[in-house]
Structures are given as structure tokens and as C-alpha cells.
Amino acid sequence: MARPSRTAAVRFVRYRPAPGVQGALALRPAAGSAPRGPGLRLVRPADGVDAEVQAVAEAAVRLAVEVLAGTRPAQQLALVAAPAVCRELAAQCGRRAPGGRVVPPKVLSTRSQRPSPAVAEAVAVVVVAGRVHALALRLEHARGRWRCTALETTAP
Template identity: 80%
Template sequence: MPVTRGALALRPAAAPARGPALRLVRPGDGVDAEVRAVAGAAVRLVVEVLAGTRPAHQLSLVAVPAVCRVMAARHGPGAHGRRVVPPKVLSTRLQRPSAAVAETVAVVVVAGRVHALALRLEHMRGRWRCTALETTAP
């Protein structure tokens, strides 16, 4: 038996099983880049519809029909001769509660007033689509 001289003498155990290695994920990597791009486009489209600078039917590029119908009912055709202040997106945040779901929130300025947006995006049939929308804008 070897002499330990003050060190704890334990037989080395087998190396612990390791799960997948952790990696640094940078903005713009893989799927997150795709969902961030769709979320950004959806936020811009919604803000432009709210401001009256874009017709609501163009939301069909990123939203399911139910969301498009609600927005069209609330925000009909454009400004019709009145001066429109361009909308502005101040900040956005994105989270992924699951692999096929992303939720984004944004702080925006529409008609000179600050509002909040919340969008739920779901991956269906190979595309990210806005399936729910909430806003503080009128």
C-alpha cells in the first residue's frame, strides 16, 4: 500500500459522464438568426400598420390569418391625407420557451407615443409565423 503523506488516499473513480459540451451562442448563429430576423420583420410590420404607413393585409407575410384579420379590423387603410409620423422601434427582446416557439417584446413609438408590443412566433410548416399579438397601442 502506498504512503500518502497527508494527501487523501482514494482510488480515483471513473470520470463522470458528461453531457453535451456547452458552447457560446452568438447573436446571428443558426436558428436563432432566422427567428430573430422574422421577429424583427414582424415587429416592424406591426408598427407600420399601427402607424398607418402600411396596409394590414401585408402582415400576411409573417402572421397567421387570425392575427391579420384582427389587425385589419382595428387598423384599416392608411392615413388618407393626414401627416403620419414615422414609427420607431426603440428596443426588442427575444426568448425561446421551446424549440418551436419564440416570444418577442418591443418598445415602440407610434404617433409620438410610446407603446409595448408582444408577439408569439411559432414554427409551423417550415416557417416562423406570428400566432398572437398584444399591444398597448389603440
């Protein structure tokens, strides 16, 4: 079976609020919204997540945020990330203008889940350059270790 073509390993998402929506109302479901279809299932945070997966997810989040903030070189992310993720982050962070004061990043919260035995997903709320952003990682287990194979963030 042929693998579907993959998109970029790192995706930077620009946050734009929905027009005409203010505050948390955008998160409230519409009245009478239909229930989810039978193909979907609810995966609660930490379902099936063991200590090893949680530790790797937290380390990957911390390292990725430090790379995004410019306080750590992207090559150091190679400990927990696939080469494609490291290359794309290095290219993105290399385009930034040097100089200026670098504010240390902060990880506010991290949640992990394991939708299948060889895949884990982590989401985090982080502070980069004094602004709050979202970060999502996909971790895959291969050759005896967990590695970040995809990263998506709203951080600049």
C-alpha cells in the same frame, strides 16, 4: 387532448397606472416577497434564439408597428403573421378616422426568447404617433416557417 379555447389573436391593452403609485416604484418588488414557485423557470433574452428567429421577430415587429401606425396595409403582414392576426389588425386599423399627418413609427428595442423549440416570443418598445408603447408577439414554427400567431400591444 382538446385544445383550450383561444382568445383573440390581437389584444389592445389600455395602459392605466396603478392608483397611488408614481414612477418606477411600481416596478420595485415588495420587501420580503416570496420567491417564484418550482414550476417557473427563468428565460433570459436570446436564450436559444438563433439568427432566423431573431430576424423573423424583428421583421414581424417592424411590420406590425407600421400597420398600427397606418403607414402599411395589414395585408402585407401576411408574410410573417397568421391570417387571424392579419384580419384582426385590418379590422382595428380600418376603424380609424382617415386624414391627418401620419408620423412614421419607430422600433426602439426588441428582445426575443424561445421558451420551447417551436415557440418564440418577442417584445418591443415602439413609438407610434409620437408616443412610446409596448408590443408583444408570439411566434410559432409550423410547416417550415415562423409565423406570428398572437399580438398584444398598448398602441391605440
